[in-house]
Amino acid sequence: MSMLEVQKLSVSYGRVRAVNGVSFEVKEGDLVSLIGANGAGKSTLLKAVMGALTAEAGEISLAGVPLGRAPVEERVRRGMYLVPEKRSLFNSMTVQDNLELGTYANRRALRFQDELRRIYRLFPILEERKAQLAGTLSGGQQQMVAIGRALIARPKVLLLDEPSIGLAPxxxxxxxDVIVEHKRQEGLTVVLVEQNARLALRAADRAYLIEIGKVVKEGSGSELANDPQLAEIYLGAGKAGRETADAASSIV
Ligand SMILES: Nc1ncnc2c1ncn2[C@@H]1O[C@H](COP(=O)(O)OP(=O)(O)O)[C@@H](O)[C@H]1O
Ligand SMILES: [Mg+2]
Structure with missing residues (x-):
């Protein structure tokens, strides 16, 4: 079944079109990676899917139901959850209080204590740091809190915007590993946006390459990883991609 279907989505900032007729599909339980260079339109695309930005054209369906102009809260209620690039934690709140915010979006009314135990099993360091203020954590730990909070919301579709950015390999x-394991065990559907193509293609069931607001290639993770043209530019096989590749290999 198609869990998320995006058809001919376009999004502009004033007169600048950042996303230009993008279509992609995510089957239930799959991890789909959207890769592309800085400025390709990936974050804009995710924000529009989440309803945080208004699309000027296109249609998005979640589990077969068109979302129309549903606001963010309704999309959350229907099972979508975005972990944005900036993680959006409350820095002056503790780890545990940040995690608790995920329960407001939890559609199954599960007990917070049970959910906490589940997240602490996935990320044991967070249990050690549960009383620490989120703003004083390392970048990696902050990303774990952001993802933990998202998993407490028990979404059908988890949207991740560059979770690897600035973090140690x-x-x-x-x-x-936690995302992939969770997907395998709980059938979570994931959309992963990444500049780090190597990382994103390794985990992907399907992947789309985005350049200047358009899908220019799609295939399975291994098809794209083995595509010579893509390897040249995004995986560091050629000169043109050296800068991207260096950035990628430093975090792979
Ligand atoms: N708030 C904004 N206002 C105007 N232009 C923006 C804004 N956010 C992004 N853009 C532009 O839209 C394009 C796509 O940006 P973005 O979606 O952030 O790309 P990516 O996430 O792939 O790096 C870029 O040209 C960027 O400069
Ligand atoms: Mg981005």
Whole structure:
């Protein structure tokens, strides 16, 4: 079944079109990666899917139901949850209080204490730091709180905007392992936006390459990872991609 379907979505900032007729589909329980360079339109696309930005054209369906112009809260209620690039934690609140905010979006009315135990099993360091203010955590720990809070909301579709950005390779791997494991065990559907193509393609059932607001390639994770043209630019096989590749390899 198609869990998320985006058809010909366009989004503009004033006269600048950042997303230009993008279509993609995510099957239930799949992880789909949207990769592309800085400025390609990935964050804009995710924000529009979440309803935080208004699309000027296109249609989005969640579990077969068109979302129309539903606001963010309604999309959350229907099972969508976005972990934005900036993580949006409350820095002067504790780890545990930040996690508790996920329960407001929880559609199954599960007990917070049970949910907490589940998250602390996934990220044991958060239990050690539960009384610490979120603003004083390392970047990796903050990302774990942001993802933990999202998982407490028990979404059908989790949207992740560049979870790897600025984090050490080991931490990135740990976070990706949790996402992939969670997807496998609980059938979570994931949309992963990443500049780090190597990382994103490894975990992807399907992937889309976005350039200047358009999908220019799509395929399975391994198809794109083995695409010579893509390898040249995004995986560091050629000169043009060296800068991107260096950035990527420093966090893979
Ligand atoms: N708030 C904004 N106002 C105007 N232009 C924006 C805004 N946010 C992003 N853009 C522009 O839209 C394009 C896509 O940006 P973005 O979606 O952030 O790309 P990505 O996430 O792939 O790096 C870029 O050209 C960027 O400069
Ligand atoms: Mg972005």
């Amino acid at each position: 080991l931490v990135v791997q740990q976070i990706m």
